Amino acid sequence: MIQVKDLRKYFNVQIGILRKEVVRAVDGISFHIERGEVLGLVGESGSGKTTVGKCILRLEEPTSGEVFFNDISISGLDEKRLREMRRNMQMVFQDPSSSLDPRMKVRDAVAEPLRIHKQAKGKELEERVLSLLQSVGLGHEHLNRHPHMLSGGQRQRVVIARTLALNPKLLVLDEPTSALDVSVQAQILNLLRDLQKRLDISMLLISHDLSIIRHLGDRIAVMYSGKIVELADEERLFDNAMHPYTQALLSAIPTPEFGPKKERIVLRGEIPNPINPPHGCRFHPRCPHAMQRCAKEEPKLTNIDNEHYVACFLHSEKSQAYPNSPLCSITTSAA
C-alpha cells in the first residue's frame, strides 16, 4: 500500500558565516508497508527515523526518491490533491501536550479535522466526536475539558482520537509512548493494538525502544545513520539478528527478564555525525567484526533469506558469511 523508493533527505545547515554543510538525515532507503501491517522503524537519535515519517506525509519535502500511496506518487501532487491525500495518512507525535492547542476543548480538537474536511456538522458531528472518544477509552466527561485538565495518557488518547477522525489508512506514530510512564504506556500500546486489529489500519511505528516495536510490529526495520541496516519480520529479527548493529542494540536494551544470560555486547564510540559520516559502511568504526573492505565499500541491503534483508558484508556473499565468529580477520577477496 505504501511504497518508499530510494528516499533521501538532505538538510543544509549553516556553520559559521561562510561554511555550509549538508546533513544527510536520510540517505537512500526503500521499504513498503502492506495493508493492515505494522512496520516498526527503530534507531537511535539522529538516525533519521522521524525524518522518514515526515517525508512520507510530505511534512518534509524529500530531496529525492519517491513515496507511493496505493500506486499514486505523493511526490508529484499539488497542494490541493496533497491535502485530499493526507486524509488517508495521519501522524501521532511524541509529546501529546505540544500536539494539542491549549485553548481548545477536547470536543473541538477532535471535531476540527471533521470540520476542515467537511465530513459532518451539527448533531452528527457531536455523535462522531463522542464515538471517536469512546473508541480510545474516553467518554462524555472529557468533552469539555482543556488539555491541561488531562493526564499525559489521556492527552495521547485525544491525539489518537483526532487522527482517527478521517478514517485514515495509514498512521505514522512517532515515539507515541516515550513521554509516558510504564503503566500508562501499556494502556496506550494495548489501545493501538486493538485499533489496528479492529480498523485494519497500516502503521509505521517509529521508536528507539525495540521492546515496544516488538510488541506491536509485524516487520521491523533497523536504521543507523540515515540507512536501513536490517529489515525482517519481527520473529526472525529477534531470533536471528544478523547485522552487528542490531545484535548490539538487542543486547543493550535493559530488560527485567533473568532467564538464560544474554550475551552482552557493549559498543565503543559514539553515533556518527551525519554531516560527515564514515566512509564505506557507516557502522564500521564501532563494529566488532569490521574488515578492511567495510571502510572502503558500502554494503547494500540484500535479501539473504526469505525477505530477511541485511546490509553487511559478513552476510552479503555466502562465501564470506561468518555469523558466529567473534572477530573477523581481514579478508583477501575484497578489492
Add this chain to the structure above:
Amino acid sequence: MKDALLSVRNLRVCFPTTYGLVAALDGVCLELEKEKILGLVGETGCGKTLTALSILRLLPPSARIVAGEIVLRKRNLLDLSESEIREIRGKEVSMVFQDPTSYLDPVFTVGEVMIEVLESRQKIGRREAIEASIEMLTKLRLPNPERILRLYPHELSGGMKQRVMIAIALLCHPELLIADEPTTALDVTIQAQILELIRDIVKELRTSVLLITHNLGIVAENCEEAAIMYAGTVVEHGEVRDVLEKPGHPYTRGLLSATPKLFQKKETLEVIPGSIPSLIDPPSGCKFHPRCSYAIGKCKRERPSPVGLEHGHYVSCFRIV
C-alpha cells in the same frame, strides 16, 4: 542489616500548598549496604528524586522535613548544621543528575570545574589536582583526557558530558554516589556504555550507589538490591532477584507485567487499572488499594507496615501473594 552505610527511616517531607500541607514523601524507609548498588524504582511523581535530594539536604526551600531520620554511618544527616552538611556533599555523598547539560556550567571548562572541586574539598595544590582529574577521566575511559580538561561543555557529546559528570562526582572518592536517572537522556547503546562504566568504577573505588530509575530493566541488570516506590512510600525492598522474580507487592507485579518484554511476546499487556493518586487527597490506608485487585476492607482502613520475607525481602502489604 549488619553493614548498613545509609539508612533512611520513616522520612516524611511536606510542601505547603493552597490546599494545605501535602506529604510528598510519606514514611520512606531504605537501607543501603556498603559497596552495594541499590535501585530505586517508581513512576513519575512517586518521590524518588525527592528522597535523593533529602539525603543531600538539597530540598527546595519550601519543603519541610516533618519526621524521620537519614543515618549515614551513625550520623543523622538531618541534625547537621549547614556547614557540616557542606562538608559531606561531594566528599562523602555526591550526586549525578539526569540531564548533564543543565548541570555543567557553560562558561567553565571541564578542567576548571574539576580543579575547583578538588582544591576546595581536598585542600591540594593545582598540579596534584590536574593529575587527579586526568586520572579520573582516564578511569571513565574518556579518550585524550588532557584535551578534555580544556574543553567547554558544548564541545562534548551527551554521553561524554555524562561521563564528565560522573568523573566530577567521584573525584573525592565519596562513599555514596546518588545517580538520578543518569542515562535517561541518552541513547540505548550509549546508556549501556555508561552503566557498564558505573558498575566497573564503583567496584574499583568501593563506592555504594543509589541508582534512581523508572526502568525495571536497568535495575535487573545493574543493581544488587531494589526498592519499589509508590506515591511517596517504599512498598517493596529486597535483593533484586527476589523483588523482580518473586514480587510480593501487587504494584510491583503490575509494573512488571505492564513492561513490554524483549524475549517473550504477549498479545496484550496487563494494565494496572486507574492512575497514580493525587498527593493532595491521597487514598486512606494502603495508597495502592483503589487500584489493587487483591484489596480487602482492612487495606482501606489501615496502613500496612513492612513484612519481612526471606533474606531481607520486605513487602508493605496485608495480602502478600
